[in-house]
Amino acid sequence: KNEVEQSPQNLTAQEGEFITINCSYSVGISALHWLQQHPGGGIVSLFMLSSGKKKHGRLIATINIQEKHSSLHITASHPRDSAVYICAVSKSSGDKLTFGTGTRLAVRP
Amino acid sequence: GAVVSQHPSWVICKSGTSVKIECRSLDFQATTMFWYRQFPKQSLMLMATSNEGSKATYEQGVEKDKFLINHASLTLSTLTVTSAHPEDSSFYICSARDSTVHGYTFGSGTRLTVV
Numbered sequence: 265k266n267e268v269e270q271s272p273q274n275l276t277a278q279e280g281e282f283i284t285i286n287c288s289y290s291v292g293i294s295a296l297h298w299l300q301q302h303p304g305g306g307i308v309s310l311f312m313l314s315s316g317k318k319k320h321g322r323l324i325a326t327i328n329i330q331e332k333h334s335s336l337h338i339t340a341s342h343p344r345d346s347a348v349y350i351c352a353v354s355k356s357s358g359d360k361l362t363f364g365t366g367t368r369l370a371v372r373p
Numbered sequence: 374g375a376v377v378s379q380h381p382s383w384v385i386c387k388s389g390t391s392v393k394i395e396c397r398s399l400d401f402q403a404t405t406m407f408w409y410r411q412f413p414k415q416s417l418m419l420m421a422t423s424n425e426g427s428k429a430t431y432e433q434g435v436e437k438d439k440f441l442i443n444h445a446s447l448t449l450s451t452l453t454v455t456s457a458h459p460e461d462s463s464f465y466i467c468s469a470r471d472s473t474v475h476g477y478t479f480g481s482g483t484r485l486t487v488v
Contacts, residue, residue, distance in 0.1 A: 295476060297476060305484065306479070309475035312477075360422055366416060
């Protein structure tokens with residue numbers, strides 16, 4: 265069993281819809297990261313969380329340490345949000361990341 | 374913000390030749406650089422962790438004599454794929470720990486095709 269599990273694997277949404285991507289992990293962590301990988305391959309760090317909730321623009325990330333679960337929400341989705349969203353955890357500060365398998369999101373106009 | 378410049382973005386090489394990929398941290402010191410490989414529609418796989426001034430730590434199954442990693446300075450780490458074969462064709466990407474709120478900065482990746 266993977267240490268980091270994401271769901272769904274694939275997601276298609278209509279422009280404007282509210283989107284939720286889930287991530288569960290089974291190990292002790294220092295921080296959880298949400299990453300966005302564009303079709304060309306480039307990766308952007310969206311959030312690093314160790315507790316609570318963070319918001320940046322239309323993106324919101326939450327984490328529940330007790331339940332070992334995190335969610336990434338996208339409000340008012342747009343076709344430019346189409347990408348692969350990856351959940352990753354670091355077990356200690358500065359440590360290597362352990363990745364989920366990613367969620368491929370397609371937002372249709 | 375922190376930026377990691379990776380080049381080349383793509384490279385095509387002949388079997389048996391070597392290819393060097395560079396990652397430079399432009400506005401911060403990258404004590405540690407992580408090198409990943411990614412096959413199409415698969416997750417990132419850590420190949421090795423390089424620390425400035427010391428030998429890289431390779432993940433199980435990664436040949437250290439084939440994938441040479443050098444981290445000679447706090448701003449430059451290189452990955453050399455030696456005697457490349459078609460099965461080495463993949464997307465290679467580096468990442469460095471930074472001091473921003475995001476924690477890690479990724480290079481833009483290198484798509485290697487060995488023919």
